[in-house]
Amino acid sequence: MTSLSLPAPAKLNRLLHITGRRADGYHELQTLFQLLDTGDTLHFTPRDDGRITLSPAVPGVAHADNLVVRAATLLQQASGCRRGADIRLDKRLPMGGGLGGGSSNAATTLLGLDRLWGLGLDLDDLAGLGLTLGADVPVFVRGRSAWAEGIGERLVPVSLDAGWFVVIHPGVAVSTPAVFQAPELTRDTPPITMARALQEGPIAWRNDCQPTVRALYPAVGEALDWLSHHAPSLLTGTGACVFCHLTQESEADRILSRVGEGWQAFKARGCDTSPLHRALGLL
Numbered sequence: 001m002t003s004l005s006l007p008a009p010a011k012l013n014r015l016l017h018i019t020g021r022r023a024d025g026y027h028e029l030q031t032l033f034q035l036l037d038t039g040d041t042l043h044f045t046p047r048d049d050g051r052i053t054l055s056p057a058v059p060g061v062a063h064a065d066n067l068v069v070r071a072a073t074l075l076q077q078a079s080g081c082r083r084g085a086d087i088r089l090d091k092r093l094p095m096g097g098g099l100g101g102g103s104s105n106a107a108t109t110l111l112g113l114d115r116l117w118g119l120g121l122d123l124d125d126l127a128g129l130g131l132t133l134g135a136d137v138p139v140f141v142r143g144r145s146a147w148a149e150g151i152g153e154r155l156v157p158v159s160l161d162a163g164w165f166v167v168i169h170p171g172v173a174v175s176t177p178a179v180f181q182a183p184e185l186t187r188d189t190p191p192i193t194m195a196r197a198l199q200e201g202p203i204a205w206r207n208d209c210q211p212t213v214r215a216l217y218p219a220v221g222e223a224l225d226w227l228s229h230h231a232p233s234l235l236t237g238t239g240a241c242v243f244c245h246l247t248q249e250s251e252a253d254r255i256l257s258r259v260g261e262g263w264q265a266f267k268a269r270g271c272d273t274s275p276l277h278r279a280l281g282l283l
């Protein structure tokens with residue numbers, strides 16, 4: 001195989017409950033991951049000398065820290081593969097936005113290089129490797145919108161009402177560790193069943209991080225207030241992005257046309273299966 005171009009889609013957390021805290025400080029979650037048809041694109045070309053190159057560099061992220069490079073190196077180590085790759089990253093997703101861009105880049109790298117190098121690892125192996133890179137990587141490796149528990153690694157595929165989403169980035173960077181360290185964060189939401197969450201539907205869905213992020217980052221609250229005038233809106237992950245769900249693309253276009261300057265906004269379609277897995281013929 002000479003080269004491969006693959007999507008790295010975004011996700012939204014349509015519900016996020018924090019049900020507890022583990023001994024290692026990580027928080028136990030219940031969340032509904034919604035995959036989107038929009039995201040970054042990665043291009044992989046094999047090398048025989050074992051080197052991993054990445055261009056362009058992601059501003060503010062050192063080469064060795066980039067989740068693309070970490071995923072590629074991890075796959076080399078786990079498989080004993082001596083091949084390398086030149087990787088190009090077309091970045092469209094805002095960083096630290098709660099859209100899982102870095103995690104999705106890592107998952108696309110694991111699946112893309114597994115294919116390019118002819119390793120034949122299965123999704124269980126790759127999801128296990130992915131979890132060591134970040135809590136959000138396994139859902140992108142599995143490639144299905146999903147109900148998730150644990151720190152995001154126990155996944156059950158779900159079919160969500162796809163439709164359209166308007167996503168707004170209010171222009172501030174939210175620190176995930178800072179949100180999880182905030183003393184006032186709700187950490188004791190009683191666990192619910194997946195069946196109950198799905199039965200209650202979007203009207204009941206909320207994000208336990210939202211009050212804390214609103215308090216720490218007023219710009220996020222402003223975006224939520226503005227978008228909520230158009231449709232029920234929520235924070236995704238620990239932010240900074242906020243979103244609303246719409247059935248018609250024309251409604252999304254109408255809202256987008258009113259977004260003021262200073263906010264980055266886009267529309268995307270929800271999907272139950274990842275564009276990555278469709279491109280690889282896996283689902």
Ligand SMILES: C[C@@](CO)(OP(=O)(O)O)[C@H](O)COP(=O)(O)OP(=O)(O)OC[C@H]1O[C@@H](n2ccc(N)nc2=O)[C@H](O)[C@@H]1O
Nearest residue numbers: 025026027098100134135136151152176177180237238239
């Ligand atoms: C909470 C979510 C929901 O999707 O938020 P977003 O990052 O997408 O906004 C994710 O699970 C985040 O996953 P990810 O961004 O991969 O987090 P990691 O790099 O694993 O963790 C960053 C830091 O956040 C804290 N952390 C993260 C996840 C978790 N369940 N409990 C935590 O306490 C830990 O302090 C950890 O060191």
Ligand SMILES: Nc1ncnc2c1ncn2[C@@H]1O[C@H](COP(=O)(O)OP(=O)(O)O)[C@@H](O)[C@H]1O
Nearest residue numbers: 066067068095096097098099100101102103105
């Ligand atoms: N390839 C990458 N793309 C984006 N962020 C990356 C990447 N590699 C490492 N990172 C780091 O991961 C952090 C989280 O990024 P990202 O996954 O996009 O957001 P979030 O976790 O909020 O959904 C970034 O702030 C950045 O420091």
